Amino acid sequence: MKIRIRLRVHGKEAAADEIRIDDAKLEPLDPDEREAAVEVAVRSWADKAVELEWETEDEPE
Numbered sequence: 001m002k003i004r005i006r007l008r009v010h011g012k013e014a015a016a017d018e019i020r021i022d023d024a025k026l027e028p029l030d031p032d033e034r035e036a037a038v039e040v041a042v043r044s045w046a047d048k049a050v051e052l053e054w055e056t057e058d059e060p061e
Contacts, residue, residue, distance in 0.1 A: 001026055003038060005045055019045055 001023055007015040021041055026034050 003041060005042060015049060
């Protein structure tokens, strides 16, 4: 199975990629399990591809 991923930030495409899951791994799964497997694959991609940073700054009183 081929999964196309598009990451959007503020409505603009920031990244696009394609991942694959071996059909043999999905074959024995029912539709709900298949959907869950796709979600896990996409979340795994996001964990690797997306990085957020922030820092706090105290406001003067």
